[in-house]
Amino acid sequence: MATAPNPATTGVEAGTPLRMYRQMIAIRLFEERVNDLYTRALMPGLAHLYIGEEAVAVGICEALRADDYITSTHRGHGHCLAKGAAPHLMFAELLGKEAGYCKGKGGSMHIADPATGNLGANAIVGGGAALATGAAYASKVLGQGRVAVCFFGEGALGQGVLYESMNLAQLWKLPVIYACENNLYNEYTHYSETTAGDPVARPAAFGLPAETVDGQDVRAVHAAASRMVERARRGDGPGFLLLNTYRFRGHHVGDIAREYYRPKHEEQHWMAERDPVALHAAWLVSEGLADQAMLDRIEKEVAAEMDAAVEFAQNAPYPDPQRVDEDVYA
Amino acid sequence: MATAPNPATTGVEAGTPLRMYRQMIAIRLFEERVNDLYTRALMPGLAHLYIGEEAVAVGICEALRADDYITSTHRGHGHCLAKGAAPHLMFAELLGKEAGYCKGKGGSMHIADPATGNLGANAIVGGGAALATGAAYASKVLGQGRVAVCFFGEGALGQGVLYESMNLAQLWKLPVIYACENNLYNEYTHYSETTAGDPVARPAAFGLPAETVDGQDVRAVHAAASRMVERARRGDGPGFLLLNTYRFRGHHVGDIAREYYRPKHEEQHWMAERDPVALHAAWLVSEGLADQAMLDRIEKEVAAEMDAAVEFAQNAPYPDPQRVDEDVYA
Amino acid sequence: MPDTVATGPGPAPSGTALRELTFGEAIREALAEEMRRDPRVVLLGEDVAEAGTPFKVVKGLVEEFGKDRVVDTPISEAGFTGLAVGAAMTGLRPIVDIMFGDFLALIMDQVVNQAAKIHYMSGGKWKVPMVIRATMGATRRSAAQHSQSLHAWPSHVPGLKVAIPSTPYDAKGLLKAAIRDDNPIVFFEDKISYAKVKGPVPDEDYVIPLGVADIKREGRDITLVATSSMVQVALGAAAMLEEIGINAEVVDPRTTWPLDEKTLIESVRKTSRCIVVDEGYYRYGITGEIASVIAEGAFYDLDGPVRRIGARHVPVPFSPPLEDATVPTERDLFTMARQMCNK
Amino acid sequence: MPDTVATGPGPAPSGTALRELTFGEAIREALAEEMRRDPRVVLLGEDVAEAGTPFKVVKGLVEEFGKDRVVDTPISEAGFTGLAVGAAMTGLRPIVDIMFGDFLALIMDQVVNQAAKIHYMSGGKWKVPMVIRATMGATRRSAAQHSQSLHAWPSHVPGLKVAIPSTPYDAKGLLKAAIRDDNPIVFFEDKISYAKVKGPVPDEDYVIPLGVADIKREGRDITLVATSSMVQVALGAAAMLEEIGINAEVVDPRTTWPLDEKTLIESVRKTSRCIVVDEGYYRYGITGEIASVIAEGAFYDLDGPVRRIGARHVPVPFSPPLEDATVPTERDLFTMARQMCNK
Numbered sequence A, B: 001m002a003t004a005p006n007p008a009t010t011g012v013e014a015g016t017p018l019r020m021y022r023q024m025i026a027i028r029l030f031e032e033r034v035n036d037l038y039t040r041a042l043m044p045g046l047a048h049l050y051i052g053e054e055a056v057a058v059g060i061c062e063a064l065r066a067d068d069y070i071t072s073t074h075r076g077h078g079h080c081l082a083k084g085a086a087p088h089l090m091f092a093e094l095l096g097k098e099a100g101y102c103k104g105k106g107g108s109m110h111i112a113d114p115a116t117g118n119l120g121a122n123a124i125v126g127g128g129a130a131l132a133t134g135a136a137y138a139s140k141v142l143g144q145g146r147v148a149v150c151f152f153g154e155g156a157l158g159q160g161v162l163y164e165s166m167n168l169a170q171l172w173k174l175p176v177i178y179a180c181e182n183n184l185y186n187e188y189t190h191y192s193e194t195t196a197g198d199p200v201a202r203p204a205a206f207g208l209p210a211e212t213v214d215g216q217d218v219r220a221v222h223a224a225a226s227r228m229v230e231r232a233r234r235g236d237g238p239g240f241l242l243l244n245t246y247r248f249r250g251h252h253v254g255d256i257a258r259e260y261y262r263p264k265h266e267e268q269h270w271m272a273e274r275d276p277v278a279l280h281a282a283w284l285v286s287e288g289l290a291d292q293a294m295l296d297r298i299e300k301e302v303a304a305e306m307d308a309a310v311e312f313a314q315n316a317p318y319p320d321p322q323r324v325d326e327d328v329y330a
Numbered sequence C, D: 001m002p003d004t005v006a007t008g009p010g011p012a013p014s015g016t017a018l019r020e021l022t023f024g025e026a027i028r029e030a031l032a033e034e035m036r037r038d039p040r041v042v043l044l045g046e047d048v049a050e051a052g053t054p055f056k057v058v059k060g061l062v063e064e065f066g067k068d069r070v071v072d073t074p075i076s077e078a079g080f081t082g083l084a085v086g087a088a089m090t091g092l093r094p095i096v097d098i099m100f101g102d103f104l105a106l107i108m109d110q111v112v113n114q115a116a117k118i119h120y121m122s123g124g125k126w127k128v129p130m131v132i133r134a135t136m137g138a139t140r141r142s143a144a145q146h147s148q149s150l151h152a153w154p155s156h157v158p159g160l161k162v163a164i165p166s167t168p169y170d171a172k173g174l175l176k177a178a179i180r181d182d183n184p185i186v187f188f189e190d191k192i193s194y195a196k197v198k199g200p201v202p203d204e205d206y207v208i209p210l211g212v213a214d215i216k217r218e219g220r221d222i223t224l225v226a227t228s229s230m231v232q233v234a235l236g237a238a239a240m241l242e243e244i245g246i247n248a249e250v251v252d253p254r255t256t257w258p259l260d261e262k263t264l265i266e267s268v269r270k271t272s273r274c275i276v277v278d279e280g281y282y283r284y285g286i287t288g289e290i291a292s293v294i295a296e297g298a299f300y301d302l303d304g305p306v307r308r309i310g311a312r313h314v315p316v317p318f319s320p321p322l323e324d325a326t327v328p329t330e331r332d333l334f335t336m337a338r339q340m341c342n343k
Ligand SMILES: Cc1ncc(C[n+]2csc(CCOP(=O)(O)OP(=O)(O)O)c2C)c(N)n1
Pocket: A074, A075, A123, A124, A125, A126, A152, A153, A154, A155, A156, A183, A185, A186, A187, A251, C046, C075, C077, C099, C103, C106
């Protein structure tokens, strides 16, 4: 099982619409299994699902090289998968098992993996901003040509360190892209109650090119990200993407009764009309790049791999409590 | 001496050009005496002189009510005086005497005075941003109609809490004015090396009206400040002023050899052509609002009061060391 | 462990039968009563209004006091805490809600360089009457950035007071005292206790002065000094010890600053043995100071060194078997106490 | 006090006569040597380039290493510290300069929630090899926001190491060790010592391992455990004590974490008396932990309780007579030690 093929990176060619479909499906099916594990009380802690936002992570990560960097968030499973993480090692981590990416020490909010350039999910809102900027700085100083992408929710627009970071990035022309996922809510509060002025004007004021993108359209995301990544890699400095999207589920799995902060019809509208997976599937079919049978086959394949990954994680042992003292110091 | 008239607030009518002249001269002469005390090793600690920037503090504070608030900085003597502080109590504080504004506990960087709405000079760059915003918040909640002005150097544009504060102020329409004194240098580093993009675009991105003003022209400062203060008092929310100015002296009194970070000719240009006191004096004379004799008389009067204030401070006793434990808790 | 734990000897019964409240309910009641009592009290924080915070502790307050006094903020801990400092100076009595105590790391400048020093730096002229409510405590599988108990940091800083209640009764009385105090106070609430710890709380208005320790259980043989979540653990250990004939006294300082040195020292002078237990990191934390104070004050009555137990000195891990190994347990205390008493 | 203080018994003379350097010069030399040795080492901070910081400690480095490796930053302590964390993870070995240790309050999130935990949270996969240089120390008439010694905070946090050197020799050797270490390290430099403390420093390359205490003066009658600026104070007190026939041992832990418990405990087992002195705030600080460690480890050899002296528990005042009353003095130590030795 340790050699299981990663559905996120195999079977279709990198960068193509079909591969982006596969990646989105992988995230969707991964998250559905997280939901299932969590509601069956098999997963400890909290789970913040990325369902509904898949096009953002996939569109952006498909514009990256394997050795490029990302920082992720509490809602990070999608970013990790899109950057190439293996689902079975992620599930193992989510269940607190020794085989997990972080030996069970990190959990859902701290998946990290040097092999895929993942600097780590981060449970501090805005916590990745300076870190990603620093990875871009190192890449520049070391002449590596790597780009760093900082994923964050629009709630992180409230954290001052984001502005400190953008200022540094622009002054020093660092290859970092700030990817703001505006899913309209900071936990249980609408972003309009927490965000004055126009969000894209903020990076622009620091001199960063800033673009607003339909975060439910994976091709649009990919195109915008590709432009910014290329620009950054060329040495022309950082950029900012505002990706309009929506989380289909609660802030975390336990957030069930949501009507006090967001209306059901809003959810229904996004789920029915703006599902990034469905939209992309329809486009693939309409363009003749796939037929429904092919999409179904991909989904089935991915589902099987996800089920195997869950099984791997469930069967994996917990860490020996003795190991609690390891890894405090390098 | 405790009843000495305050040259900053007496003798001429509030808000008039002549009074602004008097206020600027008061700051200038105050700071010259600070320089003198410091270089004669009579003043402990550090002294950051405001000479050259007088029009900013005076132009703004003359647009405020006595019960309006200010927060100030490490370079704060000018703000405190312009808001109505008594020079003899300031000098006493600068010398660490019991009679000082803070009983000697604060010193140059922490002059504070509820009676004149001075929330305090602050030695943390950007430290006043959230505090001033909070005073504006209280004023709004309590329906007091008071306005708060947050003075800060352009170096504070590097501090994230400034953006957090402006966001809060704009969201909640708080009566606070952010007054950024751009004197071109953060200590020994030119602001262009620390500040990406366009500084006034930053507050604008948060929705604040932002205006760039010639900080050497006290009437221009006063006019711009009056508009913003009136707007804030009306309930229309915060504003931002970018005041272009220059410090004529070193970052602090001990900063003598400055050529490695700023050219002599730049200093000479500002001192010869852009001295706010001289410019305003010339205007007063040219408008027939004063003649040179009158200006000389004002200066002499203020000088005498400053000398008396210094004398008061020098003669005042140090606090009893026993009092070190007082005022830790209210 | 049972779902809720009844807290130890409550206040002296005041004639009427006492209601039982959870720790979280007691806090909400304190907030509501003080907001009713004083219109200058406002509550600021992320998701405090309709959501009532993720812990639901302040649920219902916005309905009574409105959105002007129960204010949802952006995710700007430094900004809104600093705003509260300025507002406290100018006429309000703000309470800020720091959802996870780990985020204290984001507000230390506002709390320590501003709030704690303004009164002193101004020679006593300005006051900063505010309360910073922050959660603490692990075992929620929340991992390293959402599980810390960082009360040692503000306890180190002159100008601050620090409360760390363990029971509903104490939480309510101390929070009311904190809100009425004219100083900046950091008030730590254990997340697990919110729903789990239940206890008697009188109907009538009362405050518990800051700086008065409480003897949660009287005993002869050994003193267990315990804070917050560790008080329940100490009481559990004391029950286990009783079974082997060791009679433990459990003392709860209730505030780390001011610290009721006298009560702590007197207890140990009586018992001659002491363990200090706290959920913060073991090193350079709460236990070092309290153990030193006791060792200095009760030295000649001590049978052996004052011992200490804190959270294991590692970042809090996610995995349940690992996380469980980081928090002091009844068994840890029992074993150490038994050994100290040579039983 | 004389203008410069010669530091106590230096390293064993290595044949050649040792040069004398100031504390600041030794730090500059350590930085220069490590930057020469390893191109991945970069220095970031406010005014570090041409100005060489307000203390002039890093003056000259930009001339040798260029503006790409000695980098002036905006006044964004959180931003550039976090940037350094990310850069440390991805191939550099950054050193950040925190001009005044008080500004640690601005970077605790980056240091504690990020740098300290990343190695652990990632199951050992990512490393954060970086040094945070921060100043400490009062008596410069800089008042409450520019005079703090906040080393107790990072010492409390697992995942960090904390160095607090007292002599030029130690400063150079520890800083070099810190730069070569693969962990985040907070390195405290006493501002007054920069120019005032002078001592022998060998020409050749050496490092001092983190976690090894140094006996700065051998003695029989009482152990004075002292950190940073307080080492000179302790040595001065020891000289005074010698005159009345008390032979004091002065032990410098050199790093608060890792802590060389063994050397501390052994010293006190020998002398049977101990005072711990540190320039941080008195309460919940360095002295509480060290005193507890010693009291636990040397209890049965102690003549009386371990005593402690820290900075007076008040915000640091500006006025010279007030400020001078806040910092432990030779006289304070002398008086306390004399009393403990009944002389
Ligand atoms: C500094 C900080 N403050 C508060 C929190 C608690 N918190 C976790 S997620 C969240 C909302 C985040 O909203 P957003 O950034 O929009 O991300 P989303 O959950 O919508 O993806 C909050 C307030 C935190 N983790 N970190």
